[in-house]
Amino acid sequence: MIKILGICGSPRRRSAYTALEEALKGAKNSGEQVETELVELRARKINLCIHCNQCLKKQSDRCTVFQDDMTELYDKFYEADGIIIASPVYEMNVTAQTAVFMDRFRSAWLKGIQEPEFFTRKVGAGITVGGTRNGGQEMTMNAINNFFLTQGMTLCSGGNGMYTGAMLWNPGDGTTRMDDPEGMENAGILGKKVAIMARIMKEANLWNL
Template sequence: MIKILGIGSSPRKAATEYSLEQGLKAAETVPEIETEMIVLRNKNLPHCIHCDRCIKEDSRFCVYHDNYDKEMYEKFYKADGYLIASPVYTMNINAQLTSFFNLLRPTWNVMQKNPAYFWDKVGAAISVGGTRHGGQETTINSIHGFYYTHGIHVIGGAETYNGGTVWSKDNLKEGAQSDEEGMSTVRAIGQRLGVAAYQLNHDKETNQKLLEELELY
């Protein structure tokens, strides 16, 4: 099976989580795709303090803070694809997702040993704002920036442009549910992500052979 990990960063079980569920359901319409959703609610993720201990100690995890959910990060390392959903906070991703991303600084160690570690993985984004044009696209850009820093293939599409963009009208799950146009972008990005993950995973042997033959820059 091909594993897509959904990551939802809202501190509430509300519009973002509902939208992410819908996106993951759409990904599952593609054969062989299985999904799992994790949410950052109540995870109390600490902030990166740039001590560089993870780099010096060649760790896969943050070593300064050790009281956080490492199993969740192990899932991140193992997944074939990602669907990350954030509420829009001041036209950007929220603090919970920023912390989640920054605690992944140790991926640097992994990529030093294997630069291509993330190259056969795909990623897509969903953002949910209270206002129709409240920064959904700028929020998605931040999520895409995270993918770029890892060499994860970023997925978009004509039916959805840069991802799922939802207008919740600040009305929790019901608000997202009633945004038909937004939900159609969520379904489109979820399914496009599933198709891309399927395609890349079916070419794994050819891809691996190519990387072995190339001298990587």
């Protein structure tokens, strides 16, 4: 059984959420044995990383200072075989919710050194949604991809013509849930690929890493 975790960094249940749902549907339809979960960061209490380095000093794979909603999210992240992070584009970057979540993984640094194959086996992919056609989706995707790479995870690209993740455009004032059929199709393909890659990486022989 492959576990695919979707993290939605939007403060609303609107376009990024809809695209992420589509990706998880794609994962379910991949032909793999897949369990999916969609977690919304909105309304969760996640403190800012304060660079106290207590997680590193105590050799903990999670923050030892704040007891907040990250406690549960560390477990979900570490148990998942594939992780898809979806963020709206805010000022050509990820939302604050997404950034705060990613920053709290300083604690994963030691884990990655001590047990490299733990993260190498995990597959990561991003979904970005902007309100304009070329509004910074690629830059936002870079932030998500670089987060996965920092953990030593394996990146999953998109389908044909999708160089990296799924990048969508939801034009207008953002009141519609999603108005980008091509982008939605790409999100579905991305989810499928993440599930297939996650199964392959789970079974891969990484003995000499």
